[in-house]
Amino acid sequence: MEKLKDYVKNIGKYIKGIFIPEQIIIQDGIVVSPPRSVAPYVVIAFVFVSYFAIQATEFSIFEVIYKLFGIDILNNHFEGPWRAMTGWEYLSRYFFPIDYGYWREVISPLVDTIQMSFLGSFIGSAIALPVAFLASSNINKNKFTLTSARAVLTIFRTIPMIIYAVIFVWVFGKNVLPGTMAIGLFTFSIVAKMLFEKIETIDLGSYEAIESTGASKGKSIVTAVLPQILPSFYSMSLYAFEINVRYAAILGYVGAGGIGLILQSNMADLDLTNRVFTMLFFIWIVVISIETISRFLRRRLA
Amino acid sequence: MILFEKVGKTYPDGTVALKKVDLKIEQGEFIAIIGLSGAGKSTLIRLINKMHPVTDGKLTVNGTVVDDSLVGKDLRKFRRGIGMIFQSFNLIGRTSVLKNVLAARVADIPFFKALLGLYSKEDKIASLNALEQLGILEKAYNRADKLSGGQMQRVALARTIAQDPKIILADEPVASLDPITATQVMRDFEKINKELNITILANMHHVDMALKFATRVIGINDGEIVYDGPASAVDNALLKKVYGRELTDDDIMDN
Ligand SMILES: Nc1ncnc2c1ncn2[C@@H]1O[C@H](COP(=O)(O)OP(=O)(O)O)[C@@H](O)[C@H]1O
Ligand SMILES: [Mg+2]
Numbered sequence: 001m002e003k004l005k006d007y008v009k010n011i012g013k014y015i016k017g018i019f020i021p022e023q024i025i026i027q028d029g030i031v032v033s034p035p036r037s038v039a040p041y042v043v044i045a046f047v048f049v050s051y052f053a054i055q056a057t058e059f060s061i062f063e064v065i066y067k068l069f070g071i072d073i074l075n076n077h078f079e080g081p082w083r084a085m086t087g088w089e090y091l092s093r094y095f096f097p098i099d100y101g102y103w104r105e106v107i108s109p110l111v112d113t114i115q116m117s118f119l120g121s122f123i124g125s126a127i128a129l130p131v132a133f134l135a136s137s138n139i140n141k142n143k144f145t146l147t148s149a150r151a152v153l154t155i156f157r158t159i160p161m162i163i164y165a166v167i168f169v170w171v172f173g174k175n176v177l178p179g180t181m182a183i184g185l186f187t188f189s190i191v192a193k194m195l196f197e198k199i200e201t202i203d204l205g206s207y208e209a210i211e212s213t214g215a216s217k218g219k220s221i222v223t224a225v226l227p228q229i230l231p232s233f234y235s236m237s238l239y240a241f242e243i244n245v246r247y248a249a250i251l252g253y254v255g256a257g258g259i260g261l262i263l264q265s266n267m268a269d270l271d272l273t274n275r276v277f278t279m280l281f282f283i284w285i286v287v288i289s290i291e292t293i294s295r296f297l298r299r300r301l302a
Numbered sequence: 303m304i305l306f307e308k309v310g311k312t313y314p315d316g317t318v319a320l321k322k323v324d325l326k327i328e329q330g331e332f333i334a335i336i337g338l339s340g341a342g343k344s345t346l347i348r349l350i351n352k353m354h355p356v357t358d359g360k361l362t363v364n365g366t367v368v369d370d371s372l373v374g375k376d377l378r379k380f381r382r383g384i385g386m387i388f389q390s391f392n393l394i395g396r397t398s399v400l401k402n403v404l405a406a407r408v409a410d411i412p413f414f415k416a417l418l419g420l421y422s423k424e425d426k427i428a429s430l431n432a433l434e435q436l437g438i439l440e441k442a443y444n445r446a447d448k449l450s451g452g453q454m455q456r457v458a459l460a461r462t463i464a465q466d467p468k469i470i471l472a473d474e475p476v477a478s479l480d481p482i483t484a485t486q487v488m489r490d491f492e493k494i495n496k497e498l499n500i501t502i503l504a505n506m507h508h509v510d511m512a513l514k515f516a517t518r519v520i521g522i523n524d525g526e527i528v529y530d531g532p533a534s535a536v537d538n539a540l541l542k543k544v545y546g547r548e549l550t551d552d553d554i555m556d557n
Contacts, residue, residue, distance in 0.1 A: 205388060205390055205391075205392035206392045206395070208388075209386060209392040209393075209461075210394075210406075210408065212351055212384070212385075212386040213385070213405075213406050213408070213465050214377075214378040214381035214382035214383075214409040215408045215416075216378060216413075218413055219408050219409065219416045220408075222413075222416050222417045223405045223408045223419075227394055227396050227401070228396055231396065
């Protein structure tokens with residue numbers, strides 16, 4: 001009981017201690033003040049943001065339960081379900097059975113999707129490599145080209161891939177070309193960004209050594225810097241390819257070719273049929289396979 | 303011949319690293335530059351291949367005046383004849399020993415060949431010969447970053463030999479090695495100096511190593527040359543002048 005009283009009495013001190021760490025006095029009366037931590041402020045900010053996010057989306061776990069299973073735990077009298085059946089009934093009825101025979105129709109657009117992703121990832125990465133060197137402050141000492149390269153990368157990275165796809169479909173029509181270009185641009189912007197950050201961390205000693213032999217800047221870079229970053233570069237490109245296969249499936253939705261095209265025609269009016277789930281199943285197989293292969297290769301590169 | 307005439311160096315931030323340096327170095331000399339950390343040793347050798355530009359006086363290296371007009375192609379051609387060795391070896395990681403040595407010859411091949419790492423047969427023979435001269439031929443196809451410190455510095459030396467230079471500048475070449483390995487690497491320098499008649503200028507933090515291998519010693523204190531003469535004439539009084547204090551264990555490697 002006494003102890004509890006102590007705690008209550010000192011509660012203000014404990015709270016203050018979270019924000020302002022207590023000074024430590026060591027021998028000879030020397031005072032050591034630990035630096036203030038940002039962690040408590042981050043936690044408070046996180047709680048606030050989460051609160052507003054829940055408010056904005058009206059996220060309610062009880063509503064989700066009601067719409068999925070038709071059980072109104074707290075008697076909230078939610079509206080709906082918006083169809084004649086609960087979400088769970090709906091999903092279980094249409095999800096299965098997977099129509100394996102449908103693969104004949106799926107296979108060609110699926111191959112299109114993989115080709116789009118592969119080609120886009122390849123071209124995007126190839127362009128990213130030289131641009132990453134332009135954007136590395138330890139390699140490129142020219143302020144103008146450095147700033148321009150970075151500005152271009154930031155602009156390209158800000159635009160979502162789906163927007164590129166819409167624009168390119170508008171320019172080039174509905175086929176795999178706009179999809180490939182959208183993937184290429186997206187890959188370019190993220191690989192170049194990851195790569196220049198990597199280049200900025202490497203040791204330039206060997207670069208200085210090769211430059212001291214009378215080699216030009218360009219030759220010194222390809223001889224001394226390139227071998228050090230190539231494994232990371234391959235790894236980043238493979239990672240981009242992994243992401244792209246998943247994105248590419250959506251791109252068809254705006255007409256940019258591949259599996260997304262038939263996904264869209266089958267999903268008009270949000271009418272889910274087992275064909276949609278069959279397609280998702282095949283996409284899933286492809287994504288998992290590519291991820292497995294890619295991960296294996298990336299581990300070998302590390 | 304390397305000729306310093308009242309050479310000074312002031313860095314862009316205003317630091318005066320060298321003041322009125324006069325030096326005359328003949329082909330084939332083995333020179334150790336000693337002095338405290340911050341005395342200006344690294345600055346001195348980096349002026350010679352214009353890794354840093356001279357800001358005062360006149361520097362002439364084998365007939366070429368190393369001034370602001372030495373740029374671009376001319377500068378690269380000039381550097382071609384000067385090798386450089388570093389304390390941290392500065393080998394290219396994630397590549398083979400042979401590729402590291404071949405890199406010394408990249409200045410002479412077209413860019414696309416450099417990009418693809420395509421070297422001629424002569425380049426390969428010269429590089430392998432350099433490795434053989436330093437006794438590490440058997441490591442040719444090993445990864446350079448998996449070697450010991452002594453082996454790495456030997457690969458760096460082989461790289462420099464493959465460059466076929468007239469002068470080798472070495473910035474604290476043995477400072478990160480243990481005494482035994484350091485002695486071995488210094489012997490390699492000695493051999494190269496004698497057999498190939500290459501001028502060697504080595505910054506040495508450790509006095510004993512400097513006196514043991516160099517024929518001529520240059521002592522620098524706070525950007526000024528306070529001693530320049532044969533290694534045999536260096537005594538304690540002189541070292542006190544160079545170091546501005548009694549020697550400590552730190553200044554001697556093998557103790
Ligand atoms: N790039 C630089 N910019 C400005 N000052 C430098 C630079 N490099 C060296 N210095 C300064 O020049 C002086 C000599 O340095 P340095 O030649 O590296 O000495 P040492 O190699 O003998 O230790 C030091 O005061 C050092 O701080
Ligand atoms: Mg130094």
